[in-house]
Amino acid sequence: MHKVVILGMGRIGASIARLLHDSGDYQLCLVDKFQSSIDFLDDDLKKLSITFDVSDKKKLFPLLKKHELVLSACSFNENPQIATTALEAGCSYFDLTEDIQCTKMIIELADRASPGQVFMPQCGLAPGFIGILGYDLSKQFDTLFTLKMRVGALPKFPTNQMLYNLTWSTDGLINEYCNPCEAIKNSQYTQLTPLEGLELFSLDGIEYEAFNTSGGLGTLCNTLVNQVHDLSYKTIRYPGHRLLMTFLFNELRLGEEGKRRETLKQIFESSIAVTKQDLVIIMASATGMIDNRLTEMTSVYKMYYQQLHGKTWSAIQLSTASSACVVIDLFFNKKIPQQGFVKQEIVKLSTFLNSPFARFYREAKIKGEE
Secondary structure (H helix, E strand, C coil), X not given: CEEEEEECCCHHHHHHHHHHHHHCCEEEEEEECCHHHHHXXXXXXXXXXXXXXXXCHHHHHHHHHCCCEEEECCCHHHHHHHHHHHHHHCCEEEECCCCHHHHHHHHHHHCCCCCCCEEECCCECCCEHHHHHHHHHHCCCCEEEEEEEEEEEEECCCCCCCCCCEXXXXXXXXXXXXXXXXXXXXXXXXXXXXXXXXXXXXXXXXXXXEEECCCCCCCHHHHHCCCEEEXXXXXXXXXXXXXHHHHXXXXXXXXXXXXXXXXXXXXXXXXXXXXXXXEEEEEEEEEXXXXXXXXXXXXXXXXXXXXXXXXXXXXXXHHHHHHHHHHHHHHHCCCCCXXXXXXXXXXXXXXXXXXXXXXXXXXXXXXXXX
């Protein structure tokens, strides 16, 4: 039994715990600073849970010292301290962060990892699986011109003017709408403005829009520099959403650091309903030369919310939690490097999809797009 600590028992953390626990291969310890989060867990998971603030190093260090791996499902701003504690405790570290600066700090920490200790941030959907998918697609070209990666978590039944419901972390949503967006343009690393780069497309007869957001590329800019002319990541929404966000974030300046972002978070969480009835669209498209012929290839996954264990699991829960479980399982089965920083794209797509935890991805793949 592999000994794993999961920090943060929100929707994603609890979902990861459920999947790992049901596999029978993991001995879990679940942590949250709020007893109310623990109380919401199923009875068998409550027995594995303890309550304390993960910023309390005196409590966190001895706990990590007794375990092989910690997965942080906490807010991105808590992860650097958790990763530092994991380094000192000799415990491997995984997280779900999309924050670029947070990841840079963790990469620096990984240089001091002990043998058998890895640091693998960005283990969710975007960054995470989309990087694995995009990199796999890129390797099929003799010469790669463009690689476009598009991901969206959307309400299945949009009813408000924003055509959007909260499906995951509000902090993460604001972060990706506000921070600079990494990209490669004309073979050079660059940063693009969030909420810009609007494009429209249709899939299965439904129209969508996509625009620049931060963090979704993970480490692909570093991996593919000098190998691709243009590399970009955009978030998918229903048409019209971006215009309203531009008004809030830019014209009302609610995207500015500090109290304005806190105000925006309060507005979102008090005015926008949460939903579990969602869908996730994952799309990677590449153009380049194959056998001296200009070729385009696209790979698309579409995942819907499901009923599991008598509860509704949102598509963002399924996609994010199962992706994290896959890479954790690959680590323990020694199918990824066993020391230092590990990029998501080092995982082969075929290896990912063959994992027992990747069932939801296998079912979500749209056939016939190659």
